[in-house]
Every structure is written in structure tokens, then in C-alpha cells.
Amino acid sequence: MKNSDNTFNTLSTLTVNDKPFRYFAINGGELASHKTIARLPLTIKILLENMLRNEDGLSCRRDDIEALAASGGKASEQEIAYHPARVLMQDFTGVPAVVDLAAMRDALVKRGIDPQTINPLTKVDLVIDHSISIDKFASESAFEENVAIEMQRNHERYQFLKWGQSAFANFSVVPPGTGICHQVNLEYLAKVVWTEDKDGERFAYPDTLVGTDSHTTMINGLGVLGWGVGGIEAEAAILGQPISMLIPDVVGVELTGKLLEGITATDLVLTVVEMLREYGVVGKFVEFYGAGLDHLPLADRATIANMAPEYGATCGFFPVDKQTINYLRLSGRDEEQIELVEAYCKAQGLWRDEHFLVPDFSATLRLDLTTIVPSLAGPKRPQDRVPVTGLKTAVAGSIELAGKAKQLNTEYPLAGSEVAMHHGDVVIAAITSCTNTSNPAVMIAAGLVARNALAKGLQRKSWVKSSLAPGSKVVTEYLQQAKLQEPLDKLGFNLVGYGCTTCIGNSGPLPEVVEATIAANDLIVSSVLSGNRNFEGRIHPLVQDNWLASPPLVVAYALAGTTRIDLSRDSLGNDDNGQPVYLKDIWPTNVEIAELVQAITSTMFNKEYSAVFDGDDRWRAIDSGNGKTYKFTEDSTYIQLPPFFEERYRGKSSSIIKAPMLAMLGDSVTTDHISPAGAIPQDSPASQYLRAQGIAEKDFNSYGSRRGNHKVMVRGTFGNIRIRNEMTPELEGGYTRMQGEHQPRFIYDAAMLYQSKNIDTVVVAGKEYGTGSSRDWAAKGTLLLGVKAVIVESFERIHRSNLVGMGVLPLQFMPGETRKTLSLTGEETFDIVGLDEPLLPKQEVVATIYYPSGEVRPIKLQSRLDTAVEVKYYLAGGVLSYVLDQIYAKAELDSHN
CATH class of the missing domain: 3.20.19.10 (Aconitase, domain 4)
Incomplete structure (x- = not known):
């Protein structure tokens, strides 16, 4: 923490439980006379405190602070500097960031400069959560087998990260098999109010962060300001550079009413995404307020905040209130910390209660929670919401658009089976992603749907690959306590790993007979996942339509086996007596769900996070080596010295x-079109490179896992199998035409030819x-x-x-x-x-x-x-x-x- 010039004389003292904390009062000193301060949006207040604390006359000047204080929630061309308290990373984006830092150390050594000049000046937490792939599913051993495969595939990457943990100060790694970074952040890492000792005094200030993952915004649900940035921008923040930004518009969204019976937080967030995308909030801050927050649990707020990138906003912020305090207590935060959070937020005007002043926003939107209906989103974008009642029609339209209308009802037998597949069938049903697996209500609802379905004699369809990948071990703890993991297991929703799986494209292979049937008949098949992303080519190369849905709906569509169904009217199947079973027959009541949610205790969180940085025996056995610089080797296919500093x-x-x-x-x-994260196609430039290095196809892993190797990644750029270059309209995928040529080439090959000619x-x-x-x-x-x-x-x-x-x-x-x-x-x-x-x-x-x-x-x-x-x-x-x-x-x- 640097010394502030404090030209506004706002440095004050707050006493909590007889302990003094120094803080920069947003409404203190000279700023107390600003009439607009009290009605500033909360996100702007947090940025204002950040600038007061970091005022240095250079990157953060008095004029900048005055401009922000007078902004009133409206954008301006005034540039401001933001210094986040910490940086959050996941391994897909974290590995290349650490590679860059290692490369910078290499560059310093060549100039005779101490490599340790490059060191994080901001606290960094890296959570390994993106490397688990669903190779095994629907079995008791799926989790152990997937973890073993993960550790074998990614040994070199993990060795590198362990080196980084020992080589860099202020850098912590949460080992694989712990959870998804955003859920770990929500349940454990975030403090809401940060403290730091300086010159014998303890300072308190808002917990803020940037993350190398778009969904860092999830933490906004806890009243912590944070958003996603690229790894490059995060690296700059790590090295002490401020985040340069223009004062943003802040759009207020007033929530009123209460969700009706049977409506989930997923239904709500898909409606929010549709509404805000349509309005246009790209590059803006969004703040939620209103009486509807009284009935919106913190987990629901986190679900909405998580999907800010899908509605285009920089952040989707919720104020700190009693719900926040209750969640901090539930998740096992220290009682003194909780008391500090409440006292600090009240002192700074960051607290929401019955006296809350509605801020001045650049625009205000309103959403009545009683209008929300069961929904999905897809088939290619998260903002394209479709009510459950309209899915059957939407899927038929998608199949018709693909030129398959005449085959709509054609049966395609599965080899060696008595069943047949159709266009529109569900081949992946995944309870996955940070968005929903952090929410106990929807996870428990999924377990209750599974239990009730089994009681009616229903089973998932044989062509459906089902999986359960929670964002933290706490989920397993409360599902087991509620006796809901067993019915999920019986439907094939066995635990496959703790991490970001299907949502990032780590869905793994489909059963061979299913893949063969899809490929042989060019079937338009679907995935249904409780994630936040469903872009083309992301989930699985053979799955063209991808639908976002709540966890209980994921279970329901696994039972139905098709998206060509209206779950409000069509049956899921027949019970043991041959009678049709409808979704309403197995859907739990809000009271049932609430009773089981209330049984979740802080003991569960304390148990699972007591050794969060330790890892299992396999992680601890990895030899990281040591040294100030990393020993890059030419034969590595995972970690290469990048050329960026040439x-x-x-x-x-x-x-x-x-x-x-x-x-x-x-x-x-x-960005998935530009740089895919999932499987490396067999006939791509990247696969050609890997084969030349002696890598077998089964060990290609994914683009995301090889982001530490620029030789793979540059070959994959503009290489998504669904990208459409208008210069080669007859082809789908990463192709182009060079000037004066008729024959198409891979974009990578054309780029290398141009570079060889200095073009x-x-x-x-x-x-x-x-x-x-x-x-x-x-x-x-x-x-x-x-x-x-x-x-x-x-x-x-x-x-x-x-x-x-x-x-x-x-x-x-x-x-x-x-x-x-x-x-x-x-x-x-x-x-x-x-x-x-x-x-x-x-x-x-x-x-x-x-x-x-x-x-x-x-x-x-x-x-x-x-x-x-x-x-x-x-x-x-x-x-x-x-x-x-x-x-x-x-x-x-x-x-x-």
C-alpha cells in the first residue's frame, strides 16, 4: 500500500470492537461538501475510495478524483486509474500469464538485471479448475479416474505452476480438485473489506479485484467490486500498473416482487441477460437495487452477477446488506471480519437497508420478479432466451435452418441397441459451471427432481452423457447430507470432478456408438448444461445446438432425451404402471427446497476449506524444481518461451x-471463434504440429491446456471449427484465401506465408x-x-x-x-x-x-x-x-x- 497525497484530507478512523482502523472516508474532508457524493452509485463510491487511497499526483490526480466525485453515475471521457487489491486467475488463463512473467525474467537476465525485479506487487490467487475433463461418467469411479487422467495429462503444466508458486512472492495456487475459482472466491477468498498494516496502523478498504476470467463478476453478488480482464491486463495489474479506464455509465436495475413457485435463479438470470443485452450495457456498470433484493438470497445474486459478461456489462453489482452478512456467517468467515464489514460499509455509505438512498444512475431499468418464467437460452448465444414452453418450436426451427426439416422424424438406430436417435436429441446433460453449482437452491432442486423421477420409475435415456461437476466440495457435502447424491448417481449424474468442465468445452468424448451415429447421419443434436456459455463449437465438436438451463431442468431433459419437447405439456415418460409422468409430477416445491437449504451449516465450509492450498498426494508429490528463472526446453509441448519480447x-x-x-x-x-479452448481438431495445423512432436491424438488434450505453448496456440488462432470467414464462404472453419490465389488455405499457413514476405x-x-x-x-x-x-x-x-x-x-x-x-x-x-x-x-x-x-x-x-x-x-x-x-x-x- 502506497502513501496517499490525501489532498482532500479524508483520512479518518473507524473503531470496531475497540480496534481502530484507518480509512479514507468517501464523504469526509473536502468531499463532505459535494452534494452528489451521497447519491453516487456504490461502484463509483468504491472507485472513489480507491483513488483517494492511491492519490499520487501522477497516475491518480486530484482532478481525476474531483471528476469521479462529480460524475453522478454518468460516463465521461475522464481517464481514471484503478488499483485492484488482488488478482484472481484460473489455470487456462493463469498458465500463459505466469509464462509471460517467466519470459520477462528471462529478458531481464539477458540485460544483466536481477530477474526478481519481476514479482507480483498485488496479491495473486490462481485456482486450478479448468483442466478436468469428463473422460469417464455415470460410474462410482468417474471422479477418481478423471482426476488421475487430469494429473497425468497436465503434469508438466502443474509442475510449472508449482515452480511459479515457489519463485514468485505474493502468489498462491489452489490445487486441482478443489473447486471453480469463482466459487472458491465467493465461499472463501473474498473478504468484502480488506485490511493491511502500514507504519504501525491498520488500514481498512474495500476488497476489489480483477480476474483472468470473464465470470470474475460473480463476486459482485457479495458486494465486492471485480470484473474480468485479459491475462495481459491482469499481468500489468500484478506488476503494479493501474487499470486505466474511462469513467463509466452506471445503469440501475430495480428488482421488485418475488420469484413465483417453481421459478429458479437460472430462469431469472437468463431473463436478465436477455433484457440487458437488448437494452445495451456493453462497457457499462450495472447495479441492482430495490425491494426485490429482500427476497433474493445471496446465491441468487451471485448467479446474476456471474453472467454480467453475457449481458455485456463490466460488472453486475449488488449492495452489502443483511443477506451479505448472513452469507459471510454461513460460509464460515471470522466473526470479527463480519463485524468490520458491516461497520465499514455503513460508515462509507455502502450499506443497503430501509434507509437506502437510490443512487443517481445514467439510466434505470425495472424488472418484476413475478414475471419470470421457466427458461433456457440458446442454441448458440446466452442472450437468446427461450421459455420452456417454446423450446420444441425453437428446436424445430433450428433443425429446419440446418436443412434437415424433411428428416425431422427420421429414426437413426444406435448400433448394437434397440433404440434410435433423432434430430434434436440431448446427447450431453451436464450440471456444470460456476454460475449454478454455487447455488444450493438449484442444486438441491436437481437432487429432488432426480429422487422423484426414480420414485416414478424414470431413467435418463441411454444416448445421454450425464455429469455432475460442482464448483466446490461443499456441494457434495450438503447433497450427501440431504441424501440426494444417491438418486443423482442412479440417474448417471455421478461426480466427475470439481471444476469447469462442459461449460469450457471439457465435455470429453461421447460414447463411440453415439458419436458414430451423429457423424454418419449429420444429426443436429443438443447439449443441455447449467453453464453460462453456449457459443458455437465450444461445448463439443459434434453438438451444434447448446442450451443453458437450471440444474433441475438439466436432469429433466436427460430423462426426456430430447429438446423437441414442451415440458409444460408433454410427458417425460411412463411410470411403472404405464401412466405418463409430467415435469410437474416430479418438480419439488419451494418449501421442500428451502428446508434442505436451511440445513447447510458453516461447519461444512470450514471443513472443506481448512486445507484449501494443500492438495492431494498426487499434487504434493510433484517436484517443482526451484530457481529464479524457469528452465524452458525446446521439446516441451506445454510450456515454451514466448517470443513477445523479441x-x-x-x-x-x-x-x-x-x-x-x-x-x-x-x-x-x-473469443472462442478467434482462439478456441476445447478439443484440437484432427486435421488442424495445431494437430499437425503435435503429431510432428510425437504426441498421440489421445494426448492432444485441449487448446486451453496448451496455452503455455505459443506454437500450438498461434496455429489454433481463428481455428474454431464453426468460424466463418467471408473470404471462403463455401467453407466452415479456419480457412482463407491469399491475395491472387483461388485455392483456400488454413489461416495459419497463409499468415506464415505473408510473414515470410514481410507483408x-x-x-x-x-x-x-x-x-x-x-x-x-x-x-x-x-x-x-x-x-x-x-x-x-x-x-x-x-x-x-x-x-x-x-x-x-x-x-x-x-x-x-x-x-x-x-x-x-x-x-x-x-x-x-x-x-x-x-x-x-x-x-x-x-x-x-x-x-x-x-x-x-x-x-x-x-x-x-x-x-x-x-x-x-x-x-x-x-x-x-x-x-x-x-x-x-x-x-x-x-x-x-
Whole structure:
């Protein structure tokens, strides 16, 4: 914690249980005279405290603080600096971040500088949760077998992370098999109010964070301000760089009423996602308030906060109130900490009670909780909500769109079986993901549906791959206590692991006979999962339609075996007497669910988190080695020294001349499209590389697990099996055409040919470019392919920031101009000039398009280097190069003194 200039004289003392805490009072000192302070949104108050505490006259100036204090929940072009208290990582995004830090240490050694100059200055927790894959399912041994496979596959990655834990200060690793990072954060890591000793005094301040996963926002449900950033931005925060941002709009969402009987938090969040996506909250803060919060348990709030990336907001924040305090107590937090949270939040105007002042928001929306109905979302986007009553029609429409209308009722026999499959069948039913497995009400509801279904003689259909992957061991504890794990097991929802599985694409293989039937007949089949992401090609390569649903609905669709069903009217099957069984016959009441939720105790949390950093015998047996630098080896297929700090990637050329398009893409291109996380396709450039290294196909693992190896990842960039490059409209997948060629090539192969000829390239796309996960490799891979600029109609927040962080120029078409209005085909080349002049944030950039017909058209583009700090990062070749330059400059200065 740095010394603050404290020019507003806000440093005060709060006494809790006779213990003094120093704190920067948001409404104290000179700020007490600001009439707008009391009505500021809570998220802005938290940022304001952050700036008061970090005021230094440089990155955080008095004028910045005054601008934020006067913002009133409305956006401005004022740049502010945010210093999060900590950084949260998961292993898919954490491994490449630690690789980058190790590479920076390597770069320092080459300059004769102490490698330990690179060390986390901000607390970092990395939770290994993304590497468990569902290879085994529906058996008592599934968990043990999957963990054994995970440890064997990922031994090298885990060895590297253990090295990082010993080499870097302020860096902790939660071992595999513990839980999902967001649930571990919610149940254990988060404090709501952080404390730190300095100069003999104890300071209290809000617990804030950024995370290398989009769904870091889940912690907003606990009243902790945090959001997802790319790994690159997180690394900058780890190294002491502030998060540079513009003052955001804050949209208020008033919740009224109470959820009706049979309605789940999942139904609610899917409605919120649909509503806020339609309104438009990309890049904005969202705060929830209103009388509806009185009836909304903290777990439900966390579910809504979790899916902020799906509705596009930077965060979806809930105030601290009695529900928060009850949850802190339930989850086993220390009583003194709980008392500090309440006292501090009341002192700072961050507490919600009957006297709560509704803040001034840039806009206000309202949602009556009594209007929520049972819902799913899909088949390709989380904002496309479909009521349960409309799913049958929606699926028929999806099948018709795929050109399969005539085969709608055709039967496709499963080899060696008496049953047949159809279009629209459910082949994956997964209770998975941080979004819902952190919520006891929906997990217990799933167990009760399973118990009631068994009592009626129902079973899941044989072609359904079922799984249960909770976000923490506490879930297993309360399911077993409620005697609900056994009925889940009997339906095939056995524990398969603690981690992010199906939702991230670690769904594992389908049974061979099912895969063969799908492939042979080009079946349009579905997954139903209790996750937050259902983008194309993400869940499983053979599953085209993916539906998000609550855990109890996941169980119901496993019983039905198809999505071509209206569960409000159609039966799930017949009971032992041949009578039809409907969903209403097995759906539990709210009272039943509440009784079992109330039986959950703090003892369960204390038991499961007492040794959270220890790991099992297999983890403890891993030899991490030691040393200040990591010993990179050429033969590793998991961990390679990245080239980002080589001179060719440092600093920007003055202009981009005659650059062809590497790809021309449409709307809503996700980071999954740009850099897939799931299975590595057999005939891809990445698989060719792995085979050349002697890796068998069964050991390919996933793109996500190999993010520490740039040689795999660059080959996978723009390699999603469902991506559609408009330059090769006849093909699906990562293909393009080079200038002057007719024959299509892999995008990777074309990029390497262009680079061998010293030809820069650009990517052109439509609206909402880079939606989805905070995937730094979507930017890193773009850079390594030789792409100098990405020109689109609009960006999603995190990916734009990641491009800047890697030194790739994000540009936006002017309003009304698109690739279509400009009649682009992919055969054009671009000049982008003026980059050698002093760059200003958001300035207009001149570009010239050269058409194959000989036409030359100048256009203006909007630079999306949004802040002065981002301009500096871009000119340095990215944020990490900027940090290295600062270290080099200091070392040079020290050598002359």
C-alpha cells in the first residue's frame, strides 16, 4: 500500500470492537461538501475510495478524483486509474500469464538485471479448475479416474505452476480438485473489506479485484467490486500498473416482487441477460437495487452477477446488506471480519437497508420478479432466451435452418441397441459451471427432481452423457447430507470432478456408438448444461445446438432425451404402471427446497476449506524444481518461451502499407471463434504440429491446456471449427484465401506465408467483435499471425483491451460504414497512415482501400486506443513491453548514478 497525497484530507478512523482502523472516508474532508457524493452509485463510491487511497499526483490526480466525485453515475471521457487489491486467475488463463512473467525474467537476465525485479506487487490467487475433463461418467469411479487422467495429462503444466508458486512472492495456487475459482472466491477468498498494516496502523478498504476470467463478476453478488480482464491486463495489474479506464455509465436495475413457485435463479438470470443485452450495457456498470433484493438470497445474486459478461456489462453489482452478512456467517468467515464489514460499509455509505438512498444512475431499468418464467437460452448465444414452453418450436426451427426439416422424424438406430436417435436429441446433460453449482437452491432442486423421477420409475435415456461437476466440495457435502447424491448417481449424474468442465468445452468424448451415429447421419443434436456459455463449437465438436438451463431442468431433459419437447405439456415418460409422468409430477416445491437449504451449516465450509492450498498426494508429490528463472526446453509441448519480447514485436511501425485481409468476419465473433479452448481438431495445423512432436491424438488434450505453448496456440488462432470467414464462404472453419490465389488455405499457413514476405495483414469484422471469454490468446494469436490492425463495427470491452495490451491496433468503422457498405470482398488491401504522428486517444485515423478494380477509396476510422495510457502501451508494443522498458530505463539510470 502506497502513501496517499490525501489532498482532500479524508483520512479518518473507524473503531470496531475497540480496534481502530484507518480509512479514507468517501464523504469526509473536502468531499463532505459535494452534494452528489451521497447519491453516487456504490461502484463509483468504491472507485472513489480507491483513488483517494492511491492519490499520487501522477497516475491518480486530484482532478481525476474531483471528476469521479462529480460524475453522478454518468460516463465521461475522464481517464481514471484503478488499483485492484488482488488478482484472481484460473489455470487456462493463469498458465500463459505466469509464462509471460517467466519470459520477462528471462529478458531481464539477458540485460544483466536481477530477474526478481519481476514479482507480483498485488496479491495473486490462481485456482486450478479448468483442466478436468469428463473422460469417464455415470460410474462410482468417474471422479477418481478423471482426476488421475487430469494429473497425468497436465503434469508438466502443474509442475510449472508449482515452480511459479515457489519463485514468485505474493502468489498462491489452489490445487486441482478443489473447486471453480469463482466459487472458491465467493465461499472463501473474498473478504468484502480488506485490511493491511502500514507504519504501525491498520488500514481498512474495500476488497476489489480483477480476474483472468470473464465470470470474475460473480463476486459482485457479495458486494465486492471485480470484473474480468485479459491475462495481459491482469499481468500489468500484478506488476503494479493501474487499470486505466474511462469513467463509466452506471445503469440501475430495480428488482421488485418475488420469484413465483417453481421459478429458479437460472430462469431469472437468463431473463436478465436477455433484457440487458437488448437494452445495451456493453462497457457499462450495472447495479441492482430495490425491494426485490429482500427476497433474493445471496446465491441468487451471485448467479446474476456471474453472467454480467453475457449481458455485456463490466460488472453486475449488488449492495452489502443483511443477506451479505448472513452469507459471510454461513460460509464460515471470522466473526470479527463480519463485524468490520458491516461497520465499514455503513460508515462509507455502502450499506443497503430501509434507509437506502437510490443512487443517481445514467439510466434505470425495472424488472418484476413475478414475471419470470421457466427458461433456457440458446442454441448458440446466452442472450437468446427461450421459455420452456417454446423450446420444441425453437428446436424445430433450428433443425429446419440446418436443412434437415424433411428428416425431422427420421429414426437413426444406435448400433448394437434397440433404440434410435433423432434430430434434436440431448446427447450431453451436464450440471456444470460456476454460475449454478454455487447455488444450493438449484442444486438441491436437481437432487429432488432426480429422487422423484426414480420414485416414478424414470431413467435418463441411454444416448445421454450425464455429469455432475460442482464448483466446490461443499456441494457434495450438503447433497450427501440431504441424501440426494444417491438418486443423482442412479440417474448417471455421478461426480466427475470439481471444476469447469462442459461449460469450457471439457465435455470429453461421447460414447463411440453415439458419436458414430451423429457423424454418419449429420444429426443436429443438443447439449443441455447449467453453464453460462453456449457459443458455437465450444461445448463439443459434434453438438451444434447448446442450451443453458437450471440444474433441475438439466436432469429433466436427460430423462426426456430430447429438446423437441414442451415440458409444460408433454410427458417425460411412463411410470411403472404405464401412466405418463409430467415435469410437474416430479418438480419439488419451494418449501421442500428451502428446508434442505436451511440445513447447510458453516461447519461444512470450514471443513472443506481448512486445507484449501494443500492438495492431494498426487499434487504434493510433484517436484517443482526451484530457481529464479524457469528452465524452458525446446521439446516441451506445454510450456515454451514466448517470443513477445523479441525486438520484432516491440514498438510500432509508423504505417501499415498495402496490407491484405487475413480474414473478413461477421457479427458476434467470439473469443472462442478467434482462439478456441476445447478439443484440437484432427486435421488442424495445431494437430499437425503435435503429431510432428510425437504426441498421440489421445494426448492432444485441449487448446486451453496448451496455452503455455505459443506454437500450438498461434496455429489454433481463428481455428474454431464453426468460424466463418467471408473470404471462403463455401467453407466452415479456419480457412482463407491469399491475395491472387483461388485455392483456400488454413489461416495459419497463409499468415506464415505473408510473414515470410514481410507483408502485414489486417482483420475486418462486424458488430460485437470479441464477445465472450476474457481470452488473452485471442489477442496474442492475432499478433503472432502478423495482424497489425483489427477493423470492426464495434468491440466487446475485454478483447479490445487485450488487443491494445499486445500492441495490435483496434480500429472502428465510422457510424453507417461497414464492410458491406464499402463492398469489401477480401481482395482489397489497406494503407493506414499517420501512426508516426503523436497519437491521441480515440483520434480519427486515415485509411486507404485499394480495390482489385483499381478504385482507391480513402476512409476515416476511429482509433479505439481509448486512453492516454493505452496509447503508451500500443506505442511500446504492448503493456508488458512497456513495463520492461520502464525497468530497462531505471536500470540504465541506476548504472549512471
